[in-house]
Amino acid sequence: MFEVIGERINTSRKKVQEAVANRDADYIVDDVKKQQEAGAAYIDVNAGARIGHETEDMKWLLDTIQPVVSIPLALDSPDPAVLEMAFGMVSTEPMINSISLEKERFDAMMPFLEGKACKIIALCMDDAGMPSSAADIIARADTLVKELSGIGIPVSSMYVDPLVQPISTDNNKGNMVLDAVRGIKSNYPEIHITGGLSNISYGLPQRKIINRTFVALMMDAGMDSAIIDPLDEKIMATIKTADMLLGNDNFCGNYLKGVRSGAIEA
Amino acid sequence: MADFNAMQEALVACDQDKLTALVNGAVGEGVAASEILNKGLIAGMDIVGEKMESGDMFIPEVLMAAQTMAACLEIIKPLLGDDESSAAATVVIGTVKGDLHDIGKNLVAMMMESAGMKVVNLGVDIDPEQFVAQIKxxxxxxxxxxxxxxxTMVMMKETIDAISEAGLREQVKIMIGGAPVTQAYADEIGADGFAPDAGSAAKLAKKLAA
Incomplete structure (x- = not known):
């Protein structure tokens, strides 16, 4: 079953930032309820945009969100101190967003992750920058799996983000990431593949059709999670339909449920 | 008589064969290489930049136009005098410390080069001291x-502060850009300008250099 990580609670979005600044709990509660109803498996919470306020904003957001959702949260911060505080506040096993191979980030995150029960998003980013080939992405994923396994995190708790790059600047960026996902999944069948998708369409018009088509291709390659806006009905409909086509929907149950609720239409 | 309009149109259309023929024709007629460069190629790329800014051309088309221009530049380069090929301005560009993203920055560098500027592209993860040294x-x-x-946006302010402390603030105009960056942020940290896309960045650089 495909897992959508709902990306809406991020203070770099203008309305969320306003709501957080004004401690407008109603706005946040309404938003996360909608994300959950739309089928999100996790609610991502990022409080990083109001510089100097991340700790108190994260605390307030978690206090506000926790009581009203039944799904787990994805705690999204580069700061282990913020994550430590947040980790202590959640009642269900959270996802941590994220670790990467960038030395500073990696060294800060590893001691935090050790011994914790959590899912972890692992970015295929290192100090050399964005990966330049499928082999490069696969090698970075290998390193992440090795390191995270070394501190006791099961492969089935790892969500690798292969880093989608714009097709507008290089025709091969689509194939590159699709090949990488196939490679990673064949090396580690238990692993999850996640990430944002919208980078693929950067620099092109009518981006959403590109994003929707791409998610279906990525799902075929092995992507089983994505960080997206669950209130985007069209991409959600594409994901449910593709999940069915790939054999992940018993008796087409979720598809038909989606059609009956009006969430999926041709 | 060289038809600069036709050159511009061929460049905007990314028509390599036509542009090559027009440039070769103009060279054969004895038109100065600097005229071809400025009134044909650079003027054509200015149009490309404007079309990008207005959403009428997209990144792959802009890349193709730049490639088309680069091929024709090879024809006239040997004919340009030293002083004629000297750039309108020298630009130092880079992604700030801690940030490894380079796609947008490279597009800006390409558009500025196409606009006739000398561009020193430092790459990614550039600390303030490196910017200062490269400006010098x-x-x-x-x-x-x-x-x-x-x-990493905050590192822009630190870089600007380092440039000021090095006594170079009067020598350079500072432009900033990137997805989270706004005009308000540019004002707040004392940058001279902000551009939302590569086309408008090249236009702004020309304006600031004038």
Missing amino acids: DNNASIVCLSALLTT
């Missing part, structure tokens, strides 16, 4: 700072 070494008049992350 290249005697730059424009500095462009790029950041894609809200967490």
Whole structure:
């Protein structure tokens, strides 16, 4: 079953930032309820945009969100101190967003992750920058799996983000990431593949059709999670339909449920 | 008589064969290489930049136009005098410390080069001291700072502060850009300008260099 990580609670979005600044709990509660109803498996919470306020904003957001959702949260911060505080506040096993191979980030995150029960998003980013080939992405994923396994995190708790790059600047960026996902999944069948998708369409018009088509291709390659806006009905409909086509929907149950609720239409 | 309009149109249309023929024709007629460069190629790329800014051309088309221009530049380069090929301005560009994103920054660098500027592209993860050293070494008049992350955006301010402390603030105009960057942020940290896309960045650089 495909897992959508709902990306809406991020203070770099203008309305969320306003709501957080004004401690407008109603706005946040309404938003996360909608994300959950739309089928999100996790609610991502990022409080990083109001510089100097991340700790108190994260605390307030978690206090506000926790009581009203039944799904787990994805705690999204580069700061282990913020994550430590947040980790202590959640009642269900959270996802941590994220670790990467960038030395500073990696060294800060590893001691935090050790011994914790959590899912972890692992970015295929290192100090050399964005990966330049499928082999490069696969090698970075290998390193992440090795390191995270070394501190006791099961492969089935790892969500690798292969880093989608714009097709507008290089025709091969689509194939590159699709090949990488196939490679990673064949090396580690238990692993999850996640990430944002919208980078693929950067620099092109009518981006959403590109994003929707791409998610279906990525799902075929092995992507089983994505960080997206669950209130985007069209991409959600594409994901449910593709999940069915790939054999992940018993008796087409979720598809038909989606059609009956009006969430999926041709 | 060289038809500069036709050159511009061929460049905007990314018609390599036609542009090559027009440039070769003009060279054969004895038109000065600097005229071909400025009134044909650079003027054509200015149109490309404007079309990008207005949403009428997209990144792959802009890349194709730049490639078309680069091929024709090879024809006229040997014919340009030293002083004629000297750039309108020297730009130092890089992604700030802690940030490894380079796609947008490279597009800006390409559009500025196509606009006739000398561009020193430092790459990604550039600390303030490196910017300062490169401004000195290249005697730059424009500095462009790029950041894609809200967490690295703050490094733009530190870089500007370092440039000021090095006594170079009067020598350079500073431009900033990247997804989270706004005009308000540019004002707040004392940058001279902000551009939302590569086309308008090249236009702004020309304006600031004038």
